[in-house]
Amino acid sequence: xxxxxxxxxxxxWAVLRDPRTRIVLVVPPFLQLFIFAFATTLDVRxxxxxxxxxxxxxxxxxxxxxxxxxxxxxxxxxxxxxxALAEAIDxxxxxxxxxxxxxxxxxxxxxxxxxxxxxxxxxxSNAAQILAGYVQQIALGLGxxxxxxxxxxxxxxxxxxxxxPALDYIWFTLPSLIAxxxxxxxxxxxxxTVARERELGTFDQLMVSxxxxxxxxxxxxxxxxxxxxxxxTLYMVAARVVFGVPFTGSxxxxxxxxxxxxxxxxxxxxxxxxxxxxxxxxxxxxxxATTPLILLSGYASPIDNMPGWLQVVTYxxxxxxxxxxxxxxxxxxMPASVVLQQLWPLALIACVTLxxxxxxxxxxxx
Amino acid sequence: xxxxVARADGIVKRFGxxxxxxxxxxxxxxPGRITGLVGPDxxxxxxxIRLLAGLMAADAGTIEVLGRAPGDARDAIGYMxxxxxxxxDLTVQENLDLYxxxxxxxxxxxxxxxxxxxxxxxxxxxxxxxAGRLSGGMKQKLGLACALVKAPRLLLLDExxxxxxxxxxxxxxxxxxxxxxxxxxxLWSTAxxxxxxxxxxxxxxxxxxxxxxxxPAALTxxxxxxxxxxxxxxERRRRFLTEALDRPEVIDGTIQGRSVRLLLREGASFQPPPxxxxxxxxxxxxxxxxxxxxxxxxxxxxxxxxxxxxxxxxRPVIEAKGLTKRFGDFTAAEDMRFEIPRGRIFGLLGPNGAxxxxxxxxxxxxxxxxxxxxxxxxxxxRSAAADARAQLGxxxxxxxxxGNLSVRQNLDFFAGAYExxxxxxxxxxxxxxxVFELERVAGRDAxxxxxxxxxxxxxxxxxxxxxxxxxxxxxTSGVDPVMRREFWTHINGLxxxxxxxxxxxxxxxxxxxxxxxxxxxxxxxxxxxxxxDLKADxxxxxxxxxxxxxxxxxxxxEEHDRAHGVRAEAA
Numbered sequence: 001x002x003x004x005x006x007x008x009x010x011x012x013w014a015v016l017r018d019p020r021t022r023i024v025l026v027v028p029p030f031l032q033l034f035i036f037a038f039a040t041t042l043d044v045r046x047x048x049x050x051x052x053x054x055x056x057x058x059x060x061x062x063x064x065x066x067x068x069x070x071x072x073x074x075x076x077x078x079x080x081x082x083x084a085l086a087e088a089i090d091x092x093x094x095x096x097x098x099x100x101x102x103x104x105x106x107x108x109x110x111x112x113x114x115x116x117x118x119x120x121x122x123x124x125s126n127a128a129q130i131l132a133g134y135v136q137q138i139a140l141g142l143g144x145x146x147x148x149x150x151x152x153x154x155x156x157x158x159x160x161x162x163x164x165p166a167l168d169y170i171w172f173t174l175p176s177l178i179a180x181x182x183x184x185x186x187x188x189x190x191x192x193t194v195a196r197e198r199e200l201g202t203f204d205q206l207m208v209s210x211x212x213x214x215x216x217x218x219x220x221x222x223x224x225x226x227x228x229x230x231x232x233t234l235y236m237v238a239a240r241v242v243f244g245v246p247f248t249g250s251x252x253x254x255x256x257x258x259x260x261x262x263x264x265x266x267x268x269x270x271x272x273x274x275x276x277x278x279x280x281x282x283x284x285x286x287x288x289a290t291t292p293l294i295l296l297s298g299y300a301s302p303i304d305n306m307p308g309w310l311q312v313v314t315y316x317x318x319x320x321x322x323x324x325x326x327x328x329x330x331x332x333x334m335p336a337s338v339v340l341q342q343l344w345p346l347a348l349i350a351c352v353t354l355x356x357x358x359x360x361x362x363x364x365x366x
Numbered sequence: 367x368x369x370x371v372a373r374a375d376g377i378v379k380r381f382g383x384x385x386x387x388x389x390x391x392x393x394x395x396x397p398g399r400i401t402g403l404v405g406p407d408x409x410x411x412x413x414x415i416r417l418l419a420g421l422m423a424a425d426a427g428t429i430e431v432l433g434r435a436p437g438d439a440r441d442a443i444g445y446m447x448x449x450x451x452x453x454x455d456l457t458v459q460e461n462l463d464l465y466x467x468x469x470x471x472x473x474x475x476x477x478x479x480x481x482x483x484x485x486x487x488x489x490x491x492x493x494x495x496x497a498g499r500l501s502g503g504m505k506q507k508l509g510l511a512c513a514l515v516k517a518p519r520l521l522l523l524d525e526x527x528x529x530x531x532x533x534x535x536x537x538x539x540x541x542x543x544x545x546x547x548x549x550x551x552x553l554w555s556t557a558x559x560x561x562x563x564x565x566x567x568x569x570x571x572x573x574x575x576x577x578x579x580x581x582p583a584a585l586t587x588x589x590x591x592x593x594x595x596x597x598x599x600x601e602r603r604r605r606f607l608t609e610a611l612d613r614p615e616v617i618d619g620t621i622q623g624r625s626v627r628l629l630l631r632e633g634a635s636f637q638p639p640p641x642x643x644x645x646x647x648x649x650x651x652x653x654x655x656x657x658x659x660x661x662x663x664x665x666x667x668x669x670x671x672x673x674x675x676x677x678x679x680x681r682p683v684i685e686a687k688g689l690t691k692r693f694g695d696f697t698a699a700e701d702m703r704f705e706i707p708r709g710r711i712f713g714l715l716g717p718n719g720a721x722x723x724x725x726x727x728x729x730x731x732x733x734x735x736x737x738x739x740x741x742x743x744x745x746x747x748r749s750a751a752a753d754a755r756a757q758l759g760x761x762x763x764x765x766x767x768x769g770n771l772s773v774r775q776n777l778d779f780f781a782g783a784y785e786x787x788x789x790x791x792x793x794x795x796x797x798x799x800x801v802f803e804l805e806r807v808a809g810r811d812a813x814x815x816x817x818x819x820x821x822x823x824x825x826x827x828x829x830x831x832x833x834x835x836x837x838x839x840x841x842t843s844g845v846d847p848v849m850r851r852e853f854w855t856h857i858n859g860l861x862x863x864x865x866x867x868x869x870x871x872x873x874x875x876x877x878x879x880x881x882x883x884x885x886x887x888x889x890x891x892x893x894x895x896x897x898x899d900l901k902a903d904x905x906x907x908x909x910x911x912x913x914x915x916x917x918x919x920x921x922x923x924e925e926h927d928r929a930h931g932v933r934a935e936a937a
Contacts, residue, residue, distance in 0.1 A: 006782020
């Protein structure tokens with residue numbers, strides 16, 4: 001125990017006193033909090049729209065005003081001609097242009113179905129589609145008020161989003177962020193540990209001491225483990241307190257899941273570290289591991305959208321399971337039985353990565 | 367042209383806060399001469415060379431190379447940086463081509479220049495070999511050839527002697543001697559003080575300050591008649607040296623085989639013990655350096671005074687029984703056999719890459735032998751490796767402690783790693799801080815300490831658990847002679863207490879401290895014996911009278927090569 005204690009204390013000091021590691025500890029989490037929380041929005045806000053109104057009349061004005069009034073739209077430009085419309089889209093002055101044809105107001109007034117066209121900028125397809133959705137909703141809303149019967153006949157459905165009734169994207173992003181940040185920081189710190197000793201020449205010194213291999217490995221696992229727990233806690237609290245995301249599940253499930261996920265990650269980081277000769281290599285290696293870890297986790301794009309063979313690959317990604325648990329515990333009070341379903345593959349992956357790391361560490365000693 | 371090819375005056379260069387790397391240094395490099403830039407690691411040698419090469423600017427002072435600013439004279443400068451400056455993934459020829467291209471050597475001249483350089487460096491046979499796969503000596507020669515691609519008038523060589531075996535080193539000197547006769551001004555920087563004696567003019571740097579300039583004989587002249595060699599005394603030589611160094615009239619002393627070499631204070635005389643013979647010894651550059659630094663430490667080691675006495679034993683403390691290591695089809699060490707009794711210093715000597723590090727690593731458990739066995743303090747390396755490791759203290763050539771941890775945290779860690787109880791650890795750490803005078807810096811990052819303190823800390827960490835066995839891997843390469851004395855004073859004291867020491871070195875000075883050495887060359891032991899035995903062997907082999915350790919080393923290797931075919935097939 002004395003040896004192990006000394007090793008753990010030394011590793012913690014090594015992390016705290018190394019300026020580079022300190023930066024890894026502090027900067028990426030904060031940077032990510034701000035970037036992910038504010039920049040990677042899935043909503044479309046401050047959109048610039050254009051409108052070519054050929055109809056005039058009450059209904060057309062009403063429609064335009066409602067669009068102008070939407071919180072997602074910053075400004076609606078009035079256009080005079082087809083050519084102006086083409087220019088507005090071309091120069092990206094507007095992401096979409098609404099064309100209200102002649103007779104629109106007349107049709108509405110007469111109770112006939114009226115149509116309006118929407119021209120979208122296909123270069124910004126994602127944002128444009130989302131915007132199209134907004135406009136459609138507004139138009140439907142208008143129609144429903146004017147002629148409730150007609151609108152209902154058109155098959156409008158009432159949508160209720162469970163677990164995230166306001167469909168606030170932050171409710172989705174922030175819980176996922178916990179997984180991402182824990183992964184990035186955990187991998188970065190773990191991957192440096194052995195490589196740093198190799199580069200500095202302290203590795204031999206360590207190996208000639210009576211420390212056993214498992215003591216060295218455990219000692220090296222402690223700091224990333226602590227950092228991961230700290231980061232995870234910090235973000236969980238920030239998500240609730242600062243961003244108001246509800247945490248509906250049990251902390252007694254959250255922490256074990258976080259810890260097992262950390263172990264799986266540390267195994268991956270150790271593998272990278274044991275394989276690297278220098279810190280530079282370790283850094284590149286951890287980058288190489290982080291990217292697929294996150295992309296295949298289902299955070300960036302749903303796993304169901306991936307080709308079949310890639311979906312199979314995602315079963316090996318520990319982040320996949322933790323992400324489900326993490327989001328589930330936040331938003332839908334995931335019960336223990338469901339958490340366990342995700343937890344056992346995670347534990348299996350942790351066993352595999354840790355054993356592989358220990359094996360590689362021993363093999364690379366010479 | 368008679369004026370200097372390069373001149374620098376009042377150079378000051380700082381990196382960050384703290385003492386400047388160079389503090390008011392002046393130097394002049396004459397054409398057709400070898401100017402030595404001598405000093406321990408961290409003295410400022412590389413900084414000065416980089417300033418002369420125009421790679422960075424001085425904070426103060428003037429530099430002139432061939433009458434111009436250093437950056438403007440690059441065409442006339444040949445520069446060989448410390449780590450060869452070679453592209454390891456290119457062949458010898460490709461390296462030459464690349465440098466010819468970089469230096470804009472006209473295509474028409476290339477064939478002739480390359481031919482000359484390859485002949486000069488004896489590398490013609492290795493044209494298509496990757497530079498990374500050359501031996502240290504050959505890399506150095508190729509580095510020199512690359513620096514000479516466009517005949518320079520000033521040649522800057524940054525520690526060309528490092529990592530090169532004595533034979534290659536001798537060849538390198540011969541090559542540079544040829545260049546000097548062509549009128550090139552050569553600046554040769556080195557931490558090896560014996561190399562200083564071969565220069566025409568020497569600048570001695572220490573901690574950024576110029577301590578001496580002039581021909582080396584002017585420095586050794588100061589200590590003429592004050593260097594004596596004493597032999598034939600009855601006591602053990604280490605105890606004798608300890609006592610001699612404690613006397614006020616002795617400034618410095620070293621062990622030389624069975625005799626002891628002393629440097630006396632000016633005007634002092636030394637009363638030799640009965641039956642001892644006293645000869646006047648030729649002074650060396652190092653003696654002069656030690657005197658400028660104010661003399662070496664006294665002989666009694668405070669570390670050894672407090673060290674436990676290692677119990678007597680009849681069994682060898684370190685044993686190598688046919689240790690062999692193969693990496694694939696490459697044999698790094700073959701059939702190493704030796705036994706080291708308690709309280710002895712045993713040296714593994716040999717050029718870099720010969721197999722001494724491999725042997726050393728097998729004995730301290732870093733490498734598993736392919737064949738053979740070994741034991742440390744009675745514990746078999748194969749079956750009880752961890753127990754064997756607990757018995758040894760280890761100190762590597764490169765400062766290998768945790769630079770980000772404070773001095774005290776380093777000590778704490780090693781105390782824990784070696785399982786000292788809390789009370790023992792506290793006492794041992796307090797003692798170490800006291801003995802090695804580290805209290806003042808106990809809270810500082812180990813990495814920010816001056817080299818001498820790092821060295822002390824490394825030794826302190828290695829002996830914290832009072833091991834019966836010490837493994838030292840080139841422990842004093844690059845440190846100044848006073849620090850080296852201090853280190854060996856401790857080691858000598860510990861050996862008197864019964865500690866057994868295994869040391870690897872290519873430093874002939876360190877070899878002299880050994881009771882027994884084994885010379886490892888191309889993975890095999892080619893000679894084993896006391897330093898005096900090896901010198902005597904070499905004397906008969908090469909017909910030398912009173913050879914130095916280095917001469918003995920060269921003679922024995924050459925003899926081995928003669929017996930086993932040509933050297934040309936070198937690694």
